[in-house]
Amino acid sequence: MLRAFGARVGRDVVIKPSVQIKFPWRLVLDDYAQLGEHVWLDNLAPIHIGAHATVSQACHLTTGNHDFRHPHFRLRTAPIVIEAGCWIAARCTLGPGTHCQSHSVLLLGSVASGTLEPFGIYRGNPAVKVGERTFGFTPDSP
Numbered sequence: 001m002l003r004a005f006g007a008r009v010g011r012d013v014v015i016k017p018s019v020q021i022k023f024p025w026r027l028v029l030d031d032y033a034q035l036g037e038h039v040w041l042d043n044l045a046p047i048h049i050g051a052h053a054t055v056s057q058a059c060h061l062t063t064g065n066h067d068f069r070h071p072h073f074r075l076r077t078a079p080i081v082i083e084a085g086c087w088i089a090a091r092c093t094l095g096p097g098t099h100c101q102s103h104s105v106l107l108l109g110s111v112a113s114g115t116l117e118p119f120g121i122y123r124g125n126p127a128v129k130v131g132e133r134t135f136g137f138t139p140d141s142p
Contacts, residue, residue: 002015019036020040021041026047030048030049030084031051036055046079060094095112104117104119
């Protein structure tokens with residue numbers, strides 16, 4: 001269905017029930033991407049979710065916000081990019097212009113904007129880096 005409305009959807013993508021997508025034609029889901037239950041993609045600008053990335057249940061990704069300093073409260077938009085291997089844990093919020101670089105993690109209920117470094121672990125509101133993601137091996141191990 002998403003493809004019929006212009007979304008670019010890779011193979012073996014998992015989309016759980018009750019996901020809301022405002023503008024499918026501004027969505028790219030690479031191979032094996034996952035969207036959990038009740039995820040809301042408020043994509044006034046493009047959202048790109050990379051291969052093997054997971055956006056867990058009840059997350060809110062919004063690409064638009066209003067400039068409260070402007071007399072007409074004008075709308076500002078910026079894309080969201082979640083690169084390959086990232087995990088956005090349940091109930092997180094990503095604001096306009098957020099860029100989650102390769103394999104970064106945003107922990108439960110956190111609020112992010114800006115750039116999350118590759119393999120960084122982030123927590124809080126606003127999210128701050130609290131660690132480095134490792135997989136229990138080094139590149140030289142068998």
